[in-house]
Structure formats: structure tokens, C-alpha cells
Amino acid sequence: MTASHRTALSTTAQEPFWLDRPEHPEPLPRQIGDTRTDLAVVGGGYTGLWTALIAKQRDPARDVLVIEQGTCGHAASGRNGGFCSPSLTHGLANGLQRWPDEIDTLQRLGAENLDAFERDLENHGIDCDFARTGKVSVAATPWQADALRASVPVANRHGEKVEYLEHDALRGYIDSPLWTAGVWVPDYALLDPARLVWGLRRACLEAGVRIVERTEVTAIDTKPADLVRLTTPYGIVGARRVALATNVFPPLLRRLGLSMVPVYDYALTTEPLTDDQLASIGWTGEHGVTDAGNQFHYVRKTADNRILWGGYDAIYHYGSRVDDALTQRPETFDVLAEQFADTFPTLGDVAFSHAWGGVIDSTTRFCMFAGTAAAGRVGYALGFTGLGVGATRFGAEVVLDLLAGASTERTNLAMIRRKPVPFPPEPARWVGIQATRWSMAREDASGGRNVWLRTLDRLGLGFDS
Incomplete structure (x- = not known):
């Protein structure tokens, strides 16, 4: 240095x-006391806000509640570079390697999603300097x-x-x-990532979405037959359906713990x-x-x-x-x-x-995955691996389709039906990731892909940001 x-x-x-701006909105109130809702969305970043907004577009009468542990956009959604790719698969090469039989469908859906993304920005008056x-x-x-x-x-x-x-x-x-x-x-x-998340937040509120901030969901109980119960420090939220949009934060479903x-x-x-x-x-x-x-x-x-x-x-x-x-x-x-x-x-x-x-x-496949739990009452879209600014909107559509029990072109994709190979538990996880980082640096320096990286290629595994 x-x-x-x-x-x-x-x-x-x-x-x-991006967040060092005088127009940064004031935090919304916490959730105080128990409440019920048709759809509870856990996470107030891009995925969660798109999910809430599109849910209201599909059914304006549906009661939707977004529960954010910090403030909307304080994490990845307000800290990224603002690159908005049409790809749903972390680029064509990655998608072609993993889903060659449906890559043209994935390419088309990605292009359609970016068009819809732009239309939604215009329809909701979201000025986030979006430009192709x-x-x-x-x-x-x-x-x-x-x-x-x-x-x-x-x-x-x-x-x-x-x-x-x-x-x-x-x-x-x-x-x-x-x-x-x-x-x-x-x-x-x-685009401007912070102005995007603040614009989505405003659009959700104008559409009638309830948003609570500084409210952490600490547990999920799917045993009750009528409502999924979400525990917060300030009360219980009962929801007919739940969408998890928690990025890297605790996914609440234990089975997702090794997926990212x-x-x-x-x-x-x-x-x-x-x-x-x-x-x-x-x-x-x-x-x-x-x-x-x-x-x-x-x-x-x-x-x-x-x-x-x-x-x-x-x-x-x-x-x-x-x-x-x-x-x-x-x-x-x-x-x-x-x-x-x-x-x-x-x-x-x-x-x-x-x-x-x-x-x-x-994730080990470098792009999003989605699914359901609790007999279809809980859905999730996670694992965007650094190229999610555009793909989060697609993830929101997928999770809403899944929660509705709908069979759509999106939900029938092998990309959605098949989940990523999980990372191993510690200490194997740490050792494997460090070996991969070292090998990638060596490849950048010499152009040679070593045995470790070639083995990961054959297994369909990887590590990326």
C-alpha cells in the first residue's frame, strides 16, 4: 500500500x-401485538418487496404484511453495484452448463422479466435511474x-x-x-439500487401492503392447521401463507441451512x-x-x-x-x-x-432456487448469488405461483424443480471454499484449471460471489 x-x-x-442520502426514508414502526394476514413476507429487500407488490397486483383484496428485521434495503438490496442483468442463471454459460435442454426458455423468460421489471418501474413511478x-x-x-x-x-x-x-x-x-x-x-x-428498494417500498405502501421494520422473526411454527405462526419479540403473526425472502439471514426452515x-x-x-x-x-x-x-x-x-x-x-x-x-x-x-x-x-x-x-x-449453482414447505403454505426464493437485482422479480413470481399451487411455465422449470447441491457442514465447508478460492486465483494468474476445479465442474458444484 x-x-x-x-x-x-x-x-x-x-x-x-447509495444509502448515504438525505432522502433515506424514516424507519416504519415495529410490529406491536399479535396480528393476522393472508400473506406474510419475511424480508424487506428486493425479493420481499417484489413479492408483496406483485401479490397485491394479482389480488388487490389480499392482506399482505412485510416483516423486515432492519429497514428495507439496509442489506444486499442497498449495497450492490446496481447491475441489472436479464439473465436468471448468473449468465448464459452457467445456465447452458446446468440446464442445456431449457436454456432458450430461460433466456426468453429472463428477457421478458427485464421488460416487465422496466414496465413496473414506469407504472409505479419508481425513479431509480434505470437505463439499458x-x-x-x-x-x-x-x-x-x-x-x-x-x-x-x-x-x-x-x-x-x-x-x-x-x-x-x-x-x-x-x-x-x-x-x-x-x-x-x-x-x-x-440502476440506483437504494432508490429501487425505496421506490418498491413506497409502491407497496401505496398499494395497501403493510410493512413493519425493526421486527425480527425468530421462529416459525407450521403445525397449526389454520395459520402459520411467526414469532417476533413484539407479538405473533398468524398467516395463511408465508413467503421467505431472507437472503443470507436465518431462513427459519432448518432444511435450507446448507443451501447457501x-x-x-x-x-x-x-x-x-x-x-x-x-x-x-x-x-x-x-x-x-x-x-x-x-x-x-x-x-x-x-x-x-x-x-x-x-x-x-x-x-x-x-x-x-x-x-x-x-x-x-x-x-x-x-x-x-x-x-x-x-x-x-x-x-x-x-x-x-x-x-x-x-x-x-x-449457492453451489450460482443462481436462485425456490420451493415450498408445510404442505405448500410456506414458500421461499433465495440464493441469488450476486446477480439478483433483476432476477428477484422473477423469484417473486415463482414463489407466488408456488404458494398458489399453480402449475406454470416458471414452476415447471428444472431450475425450479431441482434444488442446488448443499454445501457440506463445517469444517469441510470452510476447507472446500478456501481451496476453491485459491484455485480460482491460480487460474486467473496462469490460465490453467486445476484438478480441484475440474472435479467441481464434473460434480456441478462451485463457489462464487
Whole structure:
């Protein structure tokens, strides 16, 4: 860590850029006393709020209650990079590997979901800077460039009109001495993640959804025949149906305990940059950028011309520990600041305004899963693995279909019918994840996929953020 990097981080606010806003809504009251509802949604992030809003769209007379342990958007929904992919499967390659027979259906459903996402934003007046800006995926090594080049015909066969970029073509989108090639993905959106969750919260309230915040659900009892009972410190909620949208937090259903692991991801934002500074790196458009490494970065501009620079480290803590203290990790911020200066030397003296982390619900198949329990009275949609901004809306539709007992194109997908392979218990979980992280770093450095990673490939297992 050089003196210039320390200076760049010396006045950084240790909180998410997106949430550091005067328009942050005031917390809603806690749940006080016992209550009953038709549908209780546990979790007030994207998945929970989409579930509540779509439930009211389907049946305006239905009583819906969202129960949030903190405030809506305080966790992953307010801390992510705001990349909104049309993919439901963490990208085409992952979906094609796992569900080749239905990949074209998954691609179509993903595109339809993103269209519906945009329509809902317009219909509910949610101003979250949503724009289909496109994205460039860039390569820093010859083997990454080869992989990107090979991905283009595959993507085009499955409906993605992408373009391979080299030399001046790439520099027309982004210019770094580290990046040698790229792929332009035009159908990709960016948005402001906090304004999205606050807009969904407002839309839910306007639709008649009840929302209580700072109310933790500590237990679920599915034995009563009439109502599922949710215990909170302030009273009992009885619900005809329950949707669990709890991300990495305790899923209440014990059987889900090994389905996900919490992975901490970190990001920085710069101070606002001038047009000349952005032009010095060739970034005159509004598109996002990701790199093609296993330990990848995601990069974008904000509405006030900051650069958000995040990713690389994906940190798992023994025992699946989740703690607000883990959202700050100075050693990762140091690495990110140094990597930023190496990637954009003309911006090496730029200061960073905010540094933060968030926790991701990672699964062995890198994308969401859904299902039911208690004879169909409890549903869940979880495990979005860092690409859930768009897919959470699809997850909400799935869980509502499942709770209704409906057979739909969504619920009949193998992706929904088959659950991810669980992670092993500790200490095997920690050992396996560390071995995978080490192996992925080695692959980024050398281009060779070792025996451990090839074995995971054959078993259909993985670890990602």
C-alpha cells in the first residue's frame, strides 16, 4: 500500500454510497401485538418487496404484511453495484452448463422479466435511474480474451447480440493498459439500487401492503392447521401463507441451512470526476464494465460521475458467520484502491468517498432456487448469488405461483424443480471454499484449471460471489 493509496482512502466514509442520502426514508414502526394476514413476507429487500407488490397486483383484496428485521434495503438490496442483468442463471454459460435442454426458455423468460421489471418501474413511478446502458466484459490475459472470443457465437445462437472488441474498438468503450479485449453486451441495465428498494417500498405502501421494520422473526411454527405462526419479540403473526425472502439471514426452515453460504463483497466509490478525467480513460458512455477473471471486478459510473469500483475479494467466514462488523475490511479496501490505480493510471491520485461491504447468498449453482414447505403454505426464493437485482422479480413470481399451487411455465422449470447441491457442514465447508478460492486465483494468474476445479465442474458444484 503506497502513500498515495493511503491518501486516497484517508477521508473515506465507511458506509454504502447509495444509502448515504438525505432522502433515506424514516424507519416504519415495529410490529406491536399479535396480528393476522393472508400473506406474510419475511424480508424487506428486493425479493420481499417484489413479492408483496406483485401479490397485491394479482389480488388487490389480499392482506399482505412485510416483516423486515432492519429497514428495507439496509442489506444486499442497498449495497450492490446496481447491475441489472436479464439473465436468471448468473449468465448464459452457467445456465447452458446446468440446464442445456431449457436454456432458450430461460433466456426468453429472463428477457421478458427485464421488460416487465422496466414496465413496473414506469407504472409505479419508481425513479431509480434505470437505463439499458449495456455492459462491456473485458479481458486482462490472453486466456480470458480467448474465452470471451469463444463466447460470442454461443451467445448469438441463444439470442444475445453481443460483439467481440479488440484494440481501438475496445478503447472506444474503456481504455486501460490492463485490458486487451472485450465483449459488448447491449441488453444490460444499470440502476440506483437504494432508490429501487425505496421506490418498491413506497409502491407497496401505496398499494395497501403493510410493512413493519425493526421486527425480527425468530421462529416459525407450521403445525397449526389454520395459520402459520411467526414469532417476533413484539407479538405473533398468524398467516395463511408465508413467503421467505431472507437472503443470507436465518431462513427459519432448518432444511435450507446448507443451501447457501454468506459471502462478503466490497466496493469503493471515487469522488465525482470531471468529464476530462473520464475522457482520459475513454469512458464517455454510460455503460457498465466487468472483467472476465474468477476474482472479477465490476465498474460503473454513478449519476454524479463517480466511479464505483467493486469486487475481487469474495470472503467467507468460518461457520457462515454474518455480522455487520464484517462489512468493513480495510485490507480489501487497500487492495481495491491499488488495483484501481493500476487499472486507470491517469486517475491514480483520485480520492475515494465511500468504502463498504455487503453479504451475498451464494449457492453451489450460482443462481436462485425456490420451493415450498408445510404442505405448500410456506414458500421461499433465495440464493441469488450476486446477480439478483433483476432476477428477484422473477423469484417473486415463482414463489407466488408456488404458494398458489399453480402449475406454470416458471414452476415447471428444472431450475425450479431441482434444488442446488448443499454445501457440506463445517469444517469441510470452510476447507472446500478456501481451496476453491485459491484455485480460482491460480487460474486467473496462469490460465490453467486445476484438478480441484475440474472435479467441481464434473460434480456441478462451485463457489462464487
